[in-house]
Amino acid sequence: MDTLNFKTIRYNSAEAEILDSFDAQTAGTDGFVRWVDIGSIADRDGIERLGEALGIHRLIVEDILNPNQMVKLDHYDDCLFLVLKMIDYDNETCSINTEHVSLVLKKGVVVSIAENSGDIFRRVREKITQARDNVLRQGADYLCYELLDTVVDHYFEVIDQLGDATDSIEEELIADPVKSTLQRIYFVKRELMYLRKSVYPLRELIGGLVNSDSALLSQEIRIYLHDVYDHLIQIVDSIETYQDILSNMLDTYLSSISNRTNDTMKILTIISTIFIPLTFLAGIYGMNFKNIPELSLPYGYLVFWVISAVIVVLMILFFHKKKWF
Amino acid sequence: MDTLNFKTIRYNSAEAEILDSFDAQTAGTDGFVRWVDIGSIADRDGIERLGEALGIHRLIVEDILNPNQMVKLDHYDDCLFLVLKMIDYDNETCSINTEHVSLVLKKGVVVSIAENSGDIFRRVREKITQARDNVLRQGADYLCYELLDTVVDHYFEVIDQLGDATDSIEEELIADPVKSTLQRIYFVKRELMYLRKSVYPLRELIGGLVNSDSALLSQEIRIYLHDVYDHLIQIVDSIETYQDILSNMLDTYLSSISNRTNDTMKILTIISTIFIPLTFLAGIYGMNFKNIPELSLPYGYLVFWVISAVIVVLMILFFHKKKWF
Amino acid sequence: MDTLNFKTIRYNSAEAEILDSFDAQTAGTDGFVRWVDIGSIADRDGIERLGEALGIHRLIVEDILNPNQMVKLDHYDDCLFLVLKMIDYDNETCSINTEHVSLVLKKGVVVSIAENSGDIFRRVREKITQARDNVLRQGADYLCYELLDTVVDHYFEVIDQLGDATDSIEEELIADPVKSTLQRIYFVKRELMYLRKSVYPLRELIGGLVNSDSALLSQEIRIYLHDVYDHLIQIVDSIETYQDILSNMLDTYLSSISNRTNDTMKILTIISTIFIPLTFLAGIYGMNFKNIPELSLPYGYLVFWVISAVIVVLMILFFHKKKWF
Amino acid sequence: MDTLNFKTIRYNSAEAEILDSFDAQTAGTDGFVRWVDIGSIADRDGIERLGEALGIHRLIVEDILNPNQMVKLDHYDDCLFLVLKMIDYDNETCSINTEHVSLVLKKGVVVSIAENSGDIFRRVREKITQARDNVLRQGADYLCYELLDTVVDHYFEVIDQLGDATDSIEEELIADPVKSTLQRIYFVKRELMYLRKSVYPLRELIGGLVNSDSALLSQEIRIYLHDVYDHLIQIVDSIETYQDILSNMLDTYLSSISNRTNDTMKILTIISTIFIPLTFLAGIYGMNFKNIPELSLPYGYLVFWVISAVIVVLMILFFHKKKWF
């Protein structure tokens, strides 16, 4: 039962300090809240030993170390275990990066393990060390809420960026749809699809927390969790709205392209329909038959031009009647 | 506990008067109904002090001041809190403006806070000051109903305007679909989508009010609220009907454009198919071969025209058989 | 409490007679069933006075007089109030006319108010006056069932006509889809949409009646109402089947048009591909270069024709291989 | 209470015989199971008298005689009444024929009335008369199950044939979609739609039988009925799978046709783009201007051919770069 070399933040309502190791034995018994924030799952041995020290079930530790683990909430008698998906929007590749974050909540202890995200909970740590927002006065469950809130806030940011992308595609679609418009619609649709797939279980998870009868969550914290739940409903709502809009766009795009093909066809048809008969006429009088009487007429050439002009005018009237101009 | 500088309407079954300030202490105890109608959330301090004076939870005040707040109904023991979306159709941009309206109902007190809509509840105020429609004889819950009804009536107006737009698009679609028809379908579809997204939660909210067991709502008022609920069901119904119609239109539009492209193609094909072989024939007799016997035939030129005429007739018969005319 | 000048049919199991006025005071107390059948809502005053005389709630009277009233069932202690939509198919405009019919059922009294439909319940009246089908032996609830049944039968007629329209469109689609086929699909789809929107709530309404615990409906009448309910389920079923068929048709239509465009393209391509190279060849030997050796060949012209024939044959083989013939 | 002239099979665990008449009075009291199998609803009087003799409700008899009756299960105290749809696939017209079969189950008596199907239950009759499969040892409820099973087996056959049709359409679609492919997709889709509409209520009906508390069905027979229910679930599953596949095919077909149009366009474009400039060039040197210096060049004609060849090669390279070859 050695002490473990994980940076630990220890605080109570009066003070907060950062320790270099985590003492599992005294944790939860001395009135302090301890937060072990691990930024990578590379140290598999350390995490396994930490799990043992805290008496965490082997299956939980396996889930923590499995980067493909689904979003999940497990209730144990003295422990809540959550797996979340943290998302990040990469503006350059227009794609969403998903990362796997595990939270363990025990009496007086919160352990957060991110897959490899560096320092996503920096702002929460600062709140504690700078004693802001009354975090110190709250218990471990409130800390857990703060971490959840941080994760959900990332969803908001991503959905905002996808919303901006959708708006810019719409402008393009209305003004002048080009080929890349199609690709952009496709990509944003796909990202929204993935996003929805990770938000849905998260919403269920938070809903499960709100309604859970775990003794680790105070009544007051459920109000805060309900707030997070409302945010997730709003996110799901936005995703579905953007998806509907993009489907609508794709249908409209297809019609736009058909419209454009029709326009292209019209130009070709107008030019062809005007000049092909004229060219035939010119071909006639380029023939070498012995006796083509028109060729010897004094005003033959002039008459040819007059006839040509009449044909052109008739054609133009025809297309005008068809409202092609 | 100073008095607050918000215009307040105070009435009982006998009289109604407009006061320049709101006295939170006597409110709800003297048999008067007090209505504080705030037309903007700019005065954040004032609203926060009002909240304190009325003993409203801090979270409610935050929601009131947050312009992105979702539609929401919160039950408290002595207070009902509602966030609504007020909508307005802007005919020029063909878009819907949404605005955030909060209602707080306490015993004998109604507070309404609009985001920035000027004076949306003017008609209700006039009803009170002119003592029309028995409003005076009713309690604070009836006033709340009147405000809700005003908001829902706006939805009716907007849905009517979108319905008119749909009808005019349909006429265009049947008579002669042009490119802007597509854009109009797209825009109205999008607006209906947004509209549905805000009506759905509103319907849930009113349904929640009808079934709520809050002591602030009398039995009689629930009948009125049920009426509002029926209106919202009717609105949802209309929205879904228009959406189905517009989807139907978009499918039809695409087919129309394809039809039109086919028509364009037919013209081109008819002209080309008739004249290209003739031009070839004319090209033949424009060749400079030494010995082209036809050229010296006495009626060669005439025969050429006869052959050409036969080709034209055959082509026309062919297209006639294909029912292109 | 004057008597009211509405034609009233009064009957018991022995006799039936038509009265010129309705005596609200004795109604429901003398063992007679009284039916007041009003064919228009133009006489607003009369209907309002009738409502008062029968002790009908003001809100019901308002709904009766409101032509936009939704389908609706209201239970009161001594009164059932139904608003129905009567539909009629206008063959000429291919559109459905909807009309608003209200029924009020009280002990021994049925009031039916049609919006402006002349005499839709003639057949029911004849049944009573001619003492057919045992109507006389039944109570006011059975009369109410007869009226409902009459309304629902109209739905059957309309759905039959739309079904016929669908079948005739299908024949057209398979044989030879033309532009008007698209419009017909569009119109019938739209009408079915409207129809479904009015049948759904009607089904709910009748279902509500079947399961209602109102003392105004005898146990036996519920079996008859269940029969009406079954009919409505069958109507909804038919509507959805026709809608699916029409959607299927629209998809098929679009493919048909694409097919047809492709056929048009093929004709153009075959003609162009055969004659454009030949025309070029003819153009070659129409050039005025000093020394074109082929022109002086003794069989030059013949060779030209041979080459042309070979090109044509090759092209035809090419298109044959592509299965264009 | 005369005996009725319907062929009746009477059996108990020991023996089975075919009688020429049905004696309603002794039926159900002497330990025999009696099966009246009527192959047509033409003899309306006979069926009505049979109904009276068995004490069947008038409404049931009406449903039996109504060829448009929906699928339906009615529980009465001493009687179960079922209306089924028997289907048959007509290979020639590729359409499904539906026929209406009614079953009445009373204590010791089963009456089956087919609309006009000749002898659909022949195999069941043979099982009884040949004393196969222990049918004799079972009661009237087991006979009822055998009849239901026969009807459901027909669904399996039809769904198999539609499945074969789907597979053959798929082959055609992948290999070489032609116009008739579209029609075949359309027809099979439509038939599946009708099929689903008749299987859904049948599934509900059998489910209702399994869970019914009727004393006419023994506990053991419910296991057999559950088996029929499982079959119907499997049929519904297959129908939905084939429907999805056909929708997928229709989408793919549309894309195939677009692809094909594009291919047609490419041929036209290649030929036109190569020869139209060349024809212009030939046209240049067919002009009769006095002073066209090229015409007098000694190698003018040769140079013309070289230039033409260069143009052709450039065009081919261009199309090659575009991957049209």
Next chain:
Amino acid sequence: MDTLNFKTIRYNSAEAEILDSFDAQTAGTDGFVRWVDIGSIADRDGIERLGEALGIHRLIVEDILNPNQMVKLDHYDDCLFLVLKMIDYDNETCSINTEHVSLVLKKGVVVSIAENSGDIFRRVREKITQARDNVLRQGADYLCYELLDTVVDHYFEVIDQLGDATDSIEEELIADPVKSTLQRIYFVKRELMYLRKSVYPLRELIGGLVNSDSALLSQEIRIYLHDVYDHLIQIVDSIETYQDILSNMLDTYLSSISNRTNDTMKILTIISTIFIPLTFLAGIYGMNFKNIPELSLPYGYLVFWVISAVIVVLMILFFHKKKWF
């Protein structure tokens, strides 16, 4: 009650051995777990005798021998019977092979019967014979879990391969969609459809096991089964995601092809529109009219070229303005 010639693995927490026959009488009474693993349903007689020896219901044996049996879970008092679908992805034909696997769980006995899959449970057998993973210490229910897990793992492999196929199709779609892209989309969509149809009932089945109150399943094993259930949810999720992506791709593909047709059209239109008027002009001056004054102009030919160049430039400007370049 002879012994049966099926290879049987017999083990307890201490040892494991492979026997050549299965002794049904001692099975389940001596503290050993016995596993009869049958790799084919060819030996129908043997399987029937095994069923009799174990006292398995005749219907179960029939289901085991029916290769078209659906996924199914049957609870009996002393026996659990499961039918599963084992799937395999054949990379060459890009199709999924389904095979039917039955499991029978009795006290101390597990019988697994595969349709014809050779040796799918080899890894489980090795675990037992090599005494790995504590399998020996667990009961027959754990063995059953191991077999289920093996089957579900195959689904994961197949879904991974379909996911890879989807990704490679996506690359093709974005880079350069060709005709085979359409076929690949079609095939993967169809396979996913079939896959979903077999996963859905499997998920229900495992869910039923988790919640079953059978005495054959220990409380601990339910945790493991829940894990399998979670995997199936994840599989269903992946299938639906891929289906959505492929639908999205098909829509995008259609738009891509339309885009491409439009591009083809543009090339044709540009070439035609530039050269057709020029060819007409050349045709003019190839005519043989006696008096065409331009022909005798000293710089006629030069002027002709200048005019031609002007036409070309104007056309190019026109297409440039239309953003075709």
